[in-house]
Amino acid sequence: MLERDGEARRRREGSAGEKIVAVLEYPVKSDGSVIAERLAMSGDERRGLEVSVDDGRREIVAPLGFVKRDVSSSILGDSLAIRLLTPFEVVQGGEVISQLQSHYLKRVIKRVTETVIESYELAAIHVRLHPLYFLLRWIKPKLALMPSLTRLFWWLNAENGLREKHLSTVISRLRTALDESSREEDGVLQKDGELYALNPSKVMRGHLGGSRPRLKLPFNPQVTRVVREPAVAIGALRLLLAEAYPKSPASLAEMEPEEWAFIKTFHGLQPISSDEPLIEAIKKHLSLEDAEVKLDRKGSILNSTYLLRIYVDGSPKEALFVKRYFSWTDIKWVAAKLWAMPLRNFYFSPGTRMSNEVFFLSYLAEKGLRVPRVVYLSWGDKVLVENAIRGYNLTEAWTRERGRIGDRRLEEITIGVGRMLAEVHERDVVVGDCKPDNFMIAQPLSETWLVDLEQASLKGNKSWDLSELILYMGHYLDPEDAERYASLIAKGYLSKGRPEVVEGALDSKYQLTMLPWTPIWTQVWMFRSVERELRR
Secondary structure, three states: OEEOOHHHHHHHHHHHOOOEEEEEEEEEEEOOEEEEEEEEEEOOOOOOOEEEEEOOEEEEEEEHHHHHHHHHHOOOOOOOHHHHHOOOEEEEOHHHHHHHHHHHHHHHHHHHHHHHHHHHHHHHHHEEEOHHHHHHHHHHHHHHHOHHHHHHOHHHHOOOOHHHHHHHHHHHHHHHHHHHHHHOOOOOEEEEOOEEEEOHHHHHHHHHOOOOOOOOOOOOOHHHHHHHOHHHHHHHHHHHHHHOOOOOOOOOOOOOHHHHEEEEEOOEEEEOOOOOOHHHHHHHHOOOOOOEEEEEEEOOOOOOEEEEEEEEOOEEEEEEEEEEOOOOOOHHHHHHHHHHOOOOOOOOOHHHHHHHHHHHHHHHHHOOOOOOOEEEEEOOOOEEEEEOOOEEEHHHHHOOOHHHHOHHHHHHHHHHHHHHHHHHHHOOOEOOOOOHHHEEEEOOOOEEEEOOOOOOEOOOOHHHHHHHHHHHHHHOOOHHHHHHHHHHHHHHHHOOOOHHHHHHHOOHHHHHHHOOOOOHHHHHHHHHHHHHHHHO
């Protein structure tokens, strides 16, 4: 399989009368030493893949067709194509190699961006990627399957300037391909300084299209093709055995793609990945490393929210709202799913809920609506940090704070909440979990803010939002107060929103869904008041 006789190799090439159309050479690490290795591409498509060693140089000879298929569809698991991501030098056939590299880098960029969209969903719009992210994200899983291939990328952990030298070569080629992709009309990328953003229309298109995560098989589907093609199968086996040649593959333990991915927050870009404890990371992001911090749990034992107060020289500097997203087994979301299953498909995944919140907070803020701003996030821990809204929610306004606010001001606040929901719907956003608790009344100016957008979406039933907002409050109020505030919510909504949404909110299916929460007689009084507003 592995020939060490260079003369035999030359005789074989000569007798076959083949033509080597392209050769590239790159440095590899073998048994602690750096040696040159070559990939030669033959114009003879009938020959198999062979490996030889001569005068300290290792050479792989493969039909050009093998290389092209590996570049386009991983017929050999990228074992040949991945060499186009090394700091290679062209020995022969520059035009052929240039075309192969262009096609391969386009494929790498396309697949990596698809992975980013799948991982971060709508929040991918706010992700910014360094060229090194594309390299590491692509090669890491492949090197995990074939650790011996790390000898091709030993320079990622090299010292004495070798890392910078080789990495700059590879990054320069990647950046050229990324720039070309960002210049394409309706391309998947957009350039943002030295980083790259995903085209928002591509991310939104996938979300609105209702695409679902694909089933990931535990093996490369190309394996089935290899088995059906003897020449490819034999070549793959030879290459596999040859790649196991080094006794000790190089270590690339520090290779973390997420260190080169960033996400936009109100305070600027932050790395998506961080090994620092959350509090220290927040202080560093806000440039408040010497500040004192006090953390208070908010809500009941089933909630995962905290109020974080930051003090500088004893004086309050920042008040932040910290939210951790639990897994789908969180009892709150299981109960919510069973409760409203016919009407609303709640999101269970912590990643999806966090992605929704990151996206819709930014989206609605850009549309001029009052929502908290994203201050910091930890994707690995599924924690989101927002600026805290000092005040009370709408439920508290109707109950605990009612006497202090006064009836007239409370009526204005309630109308404003209905108006705000209509404005959200005008932007084609459905809140999804539209409880009165999600509307905060900030003090001292009594401004209304919308919070908790983890169940929001760009498609869905707007009437459900309005009906939930109205009927939910009936649990806390006597029928007369519930009737009055329902009328005010509807009045505010109709001042900006569409009557058909209000009409749809009166559907009896919403009454049935809310029966375990709000008594039927209270619901009847509330819906009658909404009907009166519609007739005005």
